[in-house]
Amino acid sequence: MPTPPPTAPCPCGLPADYANCCGRYHSGAQQAPTAELLMRSRFSAFAVGDVPYLLRSWHASTRPPRLDLDPDQQWVRLEILGAERGALFDTEGSVEFRAHYREGGHTGSLHENSSFARERGAWVYVGPLSPVVFD
Template sequence: MAQRRARRAGGHGSTRPCPCGLGPAYEECCGALHQGRTVAATAEALMRSRFSAFALGDSGYLLRTWHSSTRPERLVLDPANRWTRLDVLDSERGGMFDSTGTVEFRAHYRRSGRPGELHERSRFGREDGQWRYLGAE
């Protein structure tokens, strides 16, 4: 019962589609990463979970998954941006046995009712055995 209330309060019910667009429900997809039940196996999985964190306003997760060599001290998300869709365009390396990788994507958003998009090629590296966001190329 408490779990059901928490899901309702947070708006992340088990049947809600994941913002990253892969298809599984949020709880089984990026929710598992956000809640620390699992870690990203690939750079692309981390990038998708970070998009979902932007969509849900989870700045804590974004900071935790930022490489310590480039991580800002704090992160303030713009509440006016509503992240609506993610398109992964390309990825290089970033697999289970790689130490670095890049993911090119297009993230769509709405701001004041107007559509916009962010096109980025993100760099990722391993830190303490886990994928971390390094920055944009």
């Protein structure tokens, strides 16, 4: 998938354009300063098809060797339901979210409470804290 224009709304749902929101993390210009912002940037990476960023932002102990995104699945909206720790001076945290998608003319959502940790100073996704639920 092509990268969105810099002035396009960011897929993560924050009121900023892509370049000034998740695009700066995807490009490597900056690192997400909190677990929630990393979660938002990962959702945006799924939405724009940025597999290298998804793998880079995954904890080494749980990162898959490769990731193949389904081209028919379109991630369209993110809801942050809650967050614990994961701030500037924390070393771990969690973010509960619901990610909405379209696929084959149908809509659905994925509900997950994710664990995040700092790895070499950068926030990374570790994995789900409880079973992932698809609605």
